[in-house]
Amino acid sequence: MTVTWTAAEQTAYKVKLIIFGETLHDSGWRSDTATSYLVPWVLANGFNYTLHVQTRNLKGLASDVVARNFGVSFIEPPRAFLAIAPQPAAGVIRATITNPTPAGTEPVLVSQELWRRPVTSPIINANPGFEGGSTAGWGPAVGGTGAPSTEQAQSGSWSYKVIPDGVSGIAYAETIKLPCTEGLTYDAYGWIRAVTANKPTAVFLRWYDAGGALLGATITTVLPPTAGVWRARSQLGVAPAGATQMTLCAGVGSTPAAGDIIYVDELRIRVADPSNGIRIAAGLPAGAVVDDWRRVVSGVEYEYRAVVRGANGASSFALWTP
Structure with missing residues (x-):
């Protein structure tokens, strides 16, 4: 997503992307006269976001924060689901991605990525699977x-x-x-x-x-x-x-x-954990199997999700899976 704005005079700017009061991305102050910024975040379908933009004038004084609320609504490809299995003998964690067949107007998969992050908060409810x-x-x-x-x-x-x-x-x-x-x-x-x-x-x-x-x-x-x-x-x-x-x-x-x-x-x-984690694989086909060995630390619990790119340019996000 690209944000654009106008300013009478500008020596620096700062852009924030926020959801439910949590900052997803903060550009920090950038010494630049550019009046547009590409927010490096994949927006999820069905959610409402807030953008904050500030600028500094020629004297270095910061403007008021300008806020804009917006929602995201599009036809996303089917969410993938994952099976995660440690492979101790090989020293890797294996992620197997299953991609449901698109139905109706859902777009077909063009490619997908696999992301990883450490688990930072425990599950609160008991008996999730009956x-x-x-x-x-x-x-x-x-x-x-x-x-x-x-x-x-x-x-x-x-x-x-x-x-x-x-x-x-x-x-x-x-x-x-x-x-x-x-x-x-x-x-x-x-x-x-x-x-x-x-x-x-x-x-x-x-x-x-x-x-x-x-x-x-x-x-x-x-x-x-x-x-x-x-x-x-x-x-x-x-x-x-x-x-x-x-x-x-x-x-x-x-x-x-x-x-x-x-x-x-x-x-x-x-x-909630607002972290997007790190991308460990990209350009994956449907049904991909990925062996993750990249800086996996012994004793740390990780979780994974797939981000699916559809033929219409929309994306869907799998649930984080430990």
């Missing part, structure tokens, strides 16, 4: 009925099946209340498989005070599903003032009918 039919850490389904199921699974053998009641505006799985800290940004993510393509699906967050009163919800990324296909869903959210508890939810909206069943799996939440 293995063994366990519902530990989860409350009852809302807006319908829910139960662990072996009919479908994104990973392992189990998922959680939600059958809408046909009346409620949204039907979803929800964790028990989890601790949170107001002002912190949380990253919620997981997988949803819809039986039909009739209604949008989302991962979202609900916020509660110490007494259990609902303060609100964060649900900004609502996307149409592909029937019978696992799709990654994610949501960033800032805990509002007074919030001490939160729940992680995954559901189907727009008053789903009883037949608009969904399965949810591998649902996780943690404190």
Whole structure:
């Protein structure tokens, strides 16, 4: 993304890219009269961002910050998913990328990259995959009925099946209340498989005070599903003032009918890490397998994600996978 601006007089400039109060990129002060700047960041679909621009005049005085809010909305290629397996004998970590077949108007893959970063924050919720039919850490389904199921699974053998009641505006799985800290940004993510393509699906967050009163919800990324296909869903959210508890939810909206069943799996939440990590491979074909040996430090836990480039110029981001 290129930012442009005008200034009556300028000796330096600074550009920031921000999401949910977190700075993703800061150019720092640059002694330059240029009035455009290429922000070296790949923008994710379905998110809202803020840009800050400042300049310095001939006397070196800084201008006020000029802020602009914008959203990103485009048809992205299907998100990849990864399997990560250490290979001790070879001294590498092997990342196997699976690329779903595009559906409808989704663009085909042109190339993809693999990125890596150290794990900086633990998973907060328990039992993300419902293995063994366990519902530990989860409350009852809302807006319908829910139960662990072996009919479908994104990973392992189990998922959680939600059958809408046909009346409620949204039907979803929800964790028990989890601790949170107001002002912190949380990253919620997981997988949803819809039986039909009739209604949008989302991962979202609900916020509660110490007494259990609902303060609100964060649900900004609502996307149409592909029937019978696992799709990654994610949501960033800032805990509002007074919030001490939160729940992680995954559901189907727009008053789903009883037949608009969904399965949810591998649902996780943690404190968000704004780092993009480092790129370890580029120009990869579909279904690539990459052996990572580049400055891997023993004893450090890493996670990986693939960034897929579509034929229409759009990109999609796999979920970070340890």
